[in-house]
Amino acid sequence: MSEPAERLAVRFAGLDCVSPIWTASGTFGYGQEFAPYLDLSDLGGICTKGISPKPRGGNPLPRICETASGMINSIGLENVGVEGFREKKLPFLKASGTRVVVNFFGETFDDYVACGAALDAMDGVHALEMNVSCPNIKKGGVEYGTDPAVLQDLVRQCRAVTKKPLIIKLTPNCTDIVALARASMEGGADGLSVINTISAMAIDARRRRPRIATTFGGLSGPAIKPIALRMVYQVHRALPDVPISGIGGIATGEDVAEFLLAGATTVQVGTQSFAEPHAARRIHGELVQFMRDEKISDVRELIGGLQGGR
Numbered sequence: 001m002s003e004p005a006e007r008l009a010v011r012f013a014g015l016d017c018v019s020p021i022w023t024a025s026g027t028f029g030y031g032q033e034f035a036p037y038l039d040l041s042d043l044g045g046i047c048t049k050g051i052s053p054k055p056r057g058g059n060p061l062p063r064i065c066e067t068a069s070g071m072i073n074s075i076g077l078e079n080v081g082v083e084g085f086r087e088k089k090l091p092f093l094k095a096s097g098t099r100v101v102v103n104f105f106g107e108t109f110d111d112y113v114a115c116g117a118a119l120d121a122m123d124g125v126h127a128l129e130m131n132v133s134c135p136n137i138k139k140g141g142v143e144y145g146t147d148p149a150v151l152q153d154l155v156r157q158c159r160a161v162t163k164k165p166l167i168i169k170l171t172p173n174c175t176d177i178v179a180l181a182r183a184s185m186e187g188g189a190d191g192l193s194v195i196n197t198i199s200a201m202a203i204d205a206r207r208r209r210p211r212i213a214t215t216f217g218g219l220s221g222p223a224i225k226p227i228a229l230r231m232v233y234q235v236h237r238a239l240p241d242v243p244i245s246g247i248g249g250i251a252t253g254e255d256v257a258e259f260l261l262a263g264a265t266t267v268q269v270g271t272q273s274f275a276e277p278h279a280a281r282r283i284h285g286e287l288v289q290f291m292r293d294e295k296i297s298d299v300r301e302l303i304g305g306l307q308g309g310r
């Protein structure tokens, strides 16, 4: 097959990616589940389901529900644990030919550091993505990622145990996303993922009950795209040299272009993969078509290219 005229390769925090399109944590399993639907080596990267030091069960059912243009989930970070990941999931990912970005979290600082250190030692893990949207039990259940001082300290401690690119996935459940972005970078991060899900709830009026067992969950899907774009743009405007992976409601090739224009270097396809397991492949094709239509030969021309923004 001849080389396509459009160049899609990007470099993100030291990672060479064949395309800016990654898949988002928790929406693409550990890659293997989606292999029948698309060629994983065409993806710029795969972010795995969040890994914790020990295996975890999930929250009680029901833990997902559909909402207007989106969904709410409260899966509870169910996962195979770091050892289970190394034994059962990593070999497939390693052979898949894509960049393996392992999403991780903990319930305490020590958990985060232990998980980061264990992943650092694994051949085939190309980068770490730290999920800071977990309740900090010592701080009364507030997410780790909402207090800049706590976040900076957490990033610094994880930075000390890994040489791999360290990406911090910011929570939108805050008043000042730029302060969290700065704190992460000052703690030693290499890049940022923007954004995780937005705290939300849904009610079944006839039953007079919450629609998910934990009452609150995380909203994702097209409903959150405008908020995600705003946050990517704000972070890029304040910290123009920081690589950003844009996430939130991406469903088309043109959505990808919008995130790149706002300042993202890569993007992640999330909820859309549930509706359509080959979504990332279709979106890739649409991005190429968009570039053709707009006479853009290199996707990097789009990054931060928004005009007229304030």
Ligand SMILES: Cc1cc2nc3c(=O)[nH]c(=O)nc-3n(C[C@H](O)[C@H](O)[C@H](O)COP(=O)(O)O)c2cc1C
Residues within 6 Å of the ligand: 024, 025, 026, 027, 049, 050, 073, 075, 077, 103, 130, 131, 169, 195, 196, 197, 219, 220, 221, 222, 224, 247, 248, 249, 250, 268, 269, 270, 271, 272
């Ligand atoms: C069912 C589900 C599970 C998720 N699990 C994780 C996770 O383990 N770690 C994490 O950082 N984000 C997790 N996310 C958040 C997504 O990676 C993504 O940031 C969010 O869904 C917004 O993107 P989207 O609107 O394209 O889905 C999860 C999202 C969903 C819907």
